[in-house]
Amino acid sequence: MICPLHAWGDESIRSHGLDAPAYLLGASIVDTDDVPATRDTLEALRPTHGKLHWHDLNPRERQRVVSVIGKLEAFHLVVVASPIDHRREERARALCLERLAWELASHDVTALTLEARSRRLMDRDLRTVRALRGRFVVPSSLRIQHGDPKAEPMLWLPDQVLGAFGRARAERREIDAAIRGSLDTFDVEP
Known part of the structure; x- marks a missing residue:
């Protein structure tokens, strides 16, 4: 029997170190059977309070986190829209969400x-998803919802991947070898 796949997604806006600002939308895909162990691993990486957030970590902690993430049974997707106009970030998000949802569906993911x-922006996401379903871009078999990162450690995973990806892109180098083999990236034109 094939395990259902679940993905957790996060976004990042990057401008420092880049030629043009970029909107990044990423998702980490994990087999449902592997979620409890992945969640435990992420919890163990968490600082003493709050959530595991890339921007709160120092360089040594970031390297440790990337090394641990590289050993997880997870696959990561990152969609990049660049250049973006900061006044049109939601348009960039919608384009990224369209490509991300299509890629997730092609990987047989059942939930994102x-x-x-x-609330207003989550409603906007759901309207985008309904429109994509109407255009047959996103199948009805892919459930899309929102979750609280304070209550769901799995949402920390794409945050860390986007942080590592954004840092590598800003430094004009390849992403760390620990996660390079489990990452696919896609560019969309905003």
């Missing part, structure tokens, strides 16, 4: 949990 945003 995106990091929660304001």
Whole structure:
């Protein structure tokens, strides 16, 4: 029997170190059977309080986290929209979400949990998904919802991958070898 696949997603906006600002939307895919062990691993990486967040870590902690993530049974997707106009970030997000959802569906993912945003912005995401379903871009078999990163450590995983990816892109180098083999990236034009 094939295990259902679940993905957890996060976003990042990157401008420092890049020629043009970029909107990044990423997802980490994990077999449902592997979720408890992955969640435990992420919990063990968490600082003493709060959530595991890339921007809160020092360089040594980031390297340790990337090394541990590289050993997880997970596959990561990152969609990049660049250049973006900061006044049109939601358009970039919608384009990234379209490509990400299509890629997730092609990997037979059955659920995507995106990091929660304001109610208005989460409603916007869901309207985007409904429109994509109407265009047959996203199958009805892919459930898309939002989750609280304070309550769901799995949402920390794409945050860490996006942080490592964004840092590598800003430094004009390849992403760390620990996660390079489990990462696919895609560019969309905003």
